[in-house]
Amino acid sequence: MFTPGQIGKEKASLVMLVRNRELTDALRSMRMIEDRFNRKYRYPWTFLNDEPFTEEFINFTTGMASGKTQYGLIGIEQWSMPEHIDLQKVQANMETMVAKNVIYAGSMSYRHMCRYNSGFFYRHELLANYDYYWRVEPAVEYYCDINYDPFELMRTNDKLYGFVMAMYEYDVTIKTLWDETKSFIKSHPQYLAPDNALDFFVDGGRASRRGDTEIKGTYNLCHFWSNFEIANLNLWRSQAYSEYFAHLDKAGGFYYERWGDAPIHSLAAGLFLPKSKIHHFGDIGYRHAPYSRCPQDIDSHMTGRCLCNRAEHFDDDGYSCLPRWWKVAGMSIGAGPRYIPH
Structure with a gap:
């Protein structure tokens, strides 16, 4: 799955499991990844949450990303105790x-x-057409350019x-x-x-x-x-x-x-x-x-x-x-x- 403007050749997405209240920490991690790597490749970002994302979260993260952004809701059956x-x-x-x-x-x-x-994360419909993911946590730092x-x-x-x-x-x-x-x-x-x-x-x-x-x-x-993973789905x-x-x-x-x-x-x-x-x-x-x-x-x-x-x-x-x-x-x-x- 390739998105308009994507430069990277792979069917891949950066993936973040995040809450709305973690917006500032999410943006800090995104800024690091974009500066150190993704601005040269424009891979898409996939955000997952057990609650609907706010308009503020969507607007600010979309503005930070160099590639496409998509936002997924986690089903209650996957975010609760089994019977x-x-x-x-x-x-x-x-x-x-x-x-x-x-x-x-x-x-x-x-x-x-x-x-x-x-x-469950790898079963989400937003990731169905991807082969690889890069797990990104809120509030992480990247120290080196990835060339x-x-x-x-x-x-x-x-x-x-x-x-x-x-x-x-x-x-x-x-x-x-x-x-x-x-x-x-x-x-x-x-x-x-x-x-x-x-x-x-x-x-x-x-x-x-x-x-x-x-x-x-x-x-x-x-x-x-596993807070850092790059793997084949x-x-x-x-x-x-x-x-x-x-x-x-x-x-x-x-x-x-x-x-x-x-x-x-x-x-x-x-x-x-x-x-x-x-x-x-x-x-x-x-x-x-x-x-x-x-x-x-x-x-x-x-x-x-x-x-x-x-x-x-x-x-x-x-x-x-x-x-x-x-x-x-x-x-x-x-x-x-x-x-x-x-």
Whole structure:
């Protein structure tokens, strides 16, 4: 799907899940993306909300965008608890987590958001004609010019999932997620990809092979931080992921615990794909509070491509899982080569 004035060659959209009251933060993120990348490509923006967008929101975001803008309403059935969920159990577990000061423990809307990002955003009719998306959050920062088309990189290099940062998840929020994932693979071993990234998720494990009846080991909590994603929508539209999400949704962990879309997307990409189809955007400088990453190569800074403090670099943080990814993927440590279009 190409829109009038679009310069980029791919069927792709920037996607933001956002509320009307987050307009200022949305505009800040848009300004960053437009200045650093999109003004040269004019890809469309897709905004999604569980309430109708206001005229003010539409007018200001349309004015900020270099490409087409479109605004979608999320159906109530996708932004509410399924009928099979035990509300009393949910409330009791939420109170326990609040007492332990778990972040977002008392938020039902946060749980709706995680479930929506895990199982529904890619089904929205506004995205039906696209192959790729770039997830953009309100109030994020981009530190570096992106002088190529990441969507084109994904297509020409046969990459299906792209990320910037990787970290550990809060154990208390996903206590049963790994057990449910293992249970799913045991019932659907055909979805386990050859040369998958199990070693990224399991300490001292081995990459399981297609046809194995189960995956073993204890989950180390590593995941790709999904507030930045550039990915192929068909990964989530696949039968493997559709059945995986249905299995997780039936288990109820989005509400009984506080499952996030980040570990779910990560486990799915890491187990259903060969690790060669996962791309680390090492040349992208990015901040989503409270973490930042700044490319370390001197060239990016001496040429003015990046403006950030190289000392504020989450890759080297003890909470980062990126060194583990470099090892699993067979990559050298550093900013990573920048893609040069053919």
